[in-house]
Amino acid sequence: MSHRPRAAIVVTGSELVRGERTDRNGPFYAREALSLGLQPERIMIVGDEPGDLEAVLREASDADVCLVSGGLGPTHDDRTVELVARVAGTPLRVDAELEAHIEGVSRAIAERLGRPYADFAPGVTKQATVPEGAIVVGIAGTAPGLVLASGRCVYVVMPGPPGELRRLWPAAVESAPLQSVLARTSAPGRRVLRFYGASESAVARALAEAGGDGDGVEATICARDFEIHVDLVVEPGAESRADEVAEALREPLRRHLFTEDERTIAELVLELCRDRGLRLATAESCTGGLVAARLTDVPGSSDAFAGAIVAYSNEVKTAALGVPAELIDGHGAVSAEVAAAMARGVRERLGVDVGIAVTGVAGPGGGTPAKPVGLVHYHVSAPDGEKGHEFSLAADRDTIRSRATVAALHLARRVLTRSRHEDV
Missing domain, CATH: 3.90.950.20 (CinA-like)
Structure with missing residues (x-):
């Protein structure tokens, strides 16, 4: 069982719960967390109703890192920052520097659209209101990315649009609170094998005949795009065992193996x-x-x-x-x-x-x-x-x-x- 720091992922947006859009942020967060040495343990998708979101955030706060996306906009149903602060037991404050930055962006938008800035002003103050002690790691449009350390949990709160989240993510990783968690772990090794034309059961059988995973090697077999993807997550010191498992998969299925990297x-x-x-x-x-x-x-x-x-x-x-x-x-x-x-x-x-x-x-x-x-x-x-x-x-x-x-x-x-x- 992994002793890595645990990461819980919360993705908010009623449009996701209703099935109107597909979540892209949860899988991104999970892949990134694993690559950094965290153990992603669950992805929770929740709507914008405040009670539901607060309950999910409280559940996620027992992890070492809580990765959140969505609900950072200027409208009434964007409640994520407020609820993260409540769960963390941290008061809110208006960040004057952040407010000035968002105001500048909003005034430019108002001018471009030919609308009065007064239409934007309430949202500017709302988006500049952050938990006391939160670090602003950047702004995407008018939405800030935040990192907040509270007790044993570090909250990373990012905008919902996937492009905006990914643009701000590197700065969040470099923030002091998240770095303090990452200092307690190390990135695992990885082996990747991709097969085409082999059945999932044939790959599973080859893995079983190799002794299965364990001993520092965690294997996942996933049918994706009519291919069979095998990922081996390797703890430090288990490299030889990973090599054995990879070869045991490679040998009987060589005719179906088309790559051992992430290329499509x-x-x-x-x-x-x-x-x-x-x-x-x-x-x-x-x-x-x-x-x-x-x-x-x-x-x-x-x-x-x-x-x-x-x-x-x-x-x-x-x-x-x-x-x-x-x-x-x-x-x-x-x-x-x-x-x-x-x-x-x-x-x-x-x-x-x-x-x-x-x-x-x-x-x-x-x-x-x-x-x-x-x-x-x-x-x-x-x-x-x-x-x-x-x-x-x-x-x-x-x-x-x-x-x-x-x-x-x-x-x-x-x-x-x-x-x-x-x-x-």
Whole structure:
């Protein structure tokens, strides 16, 4: 059992509780806490109702560090600072320097919007009211990031927008209260193994045959994006045991292992193209540009990725990609033959070296007994050769499209590395 300082995470926002938005701050906090040597023990998502938020903050305050996000705005339902102060038993005060800073930002906003500053003034004072003894680590927009030490708990209170939280987080880490906690711990080591084409049960079996985790090694197995991610968290002194566990996983599953670091499949495909001086493009039907989106999510992708043609209709497949109409008539738009023609067509039309194509029946309608919903053909055409594959997955539309996106990228990796023995 870990003896690291414990971190409890509180994410507030009624829109999160109602399911209108997905929490991104809790997972970020947890990853960062673990990397710093803290033990993230729970993530609690709570709405803006003051009683509920106060109860959750009191529960979280038994940890060494309480990481909070949200509720720092100027409106009536932004109560986080007030409630943190109440739980910590600390009075509130107006920070004059902070108030002047927020006022300057607010006046600029008022001028830009053509509104009187008086509309903003109450919110300025509210946002500049902080717990006595809190350290202001920065401001994002008009919301401050705060660190407060109270008893055995250090509170880190950050804005809710993920970009703002992440911008202020490094300063919070460097603050004296949090550093005092981090001085009692050390960052754990980590091993990362990513598999594609192996089942979760096969990975779990390999881990069990290796003796499981323990002895300073904590293993997690997670199915994510149709891949199996294994993370080994390694306590100091357990490096040899971690090496043994990693090798025990690596050996029987080597054909499915595609990386031992945090790079995504899109990053790997782009790097393979860069290493060989190749340019890449996609031709997509049922995925509607999702493969291109994954690739362009990677910063700097433009040096290897040229573009995409979303050819949803048969007419566009013919006009934009040069797929012969008779090929579609003879085999159907969802076929290995059309997928191959799309991949070759995008190479020719966009003047690139590598073409990735996807065509399928994403549903919920449009399926037939011969070509049911969930049937997808995908194909990669590259200078060293081509490879096509298919799958049939009885699932909802989003799942089918996501599966097709990941499968097409992994096929591109296999073709570019000339590794064609994996199951898909």
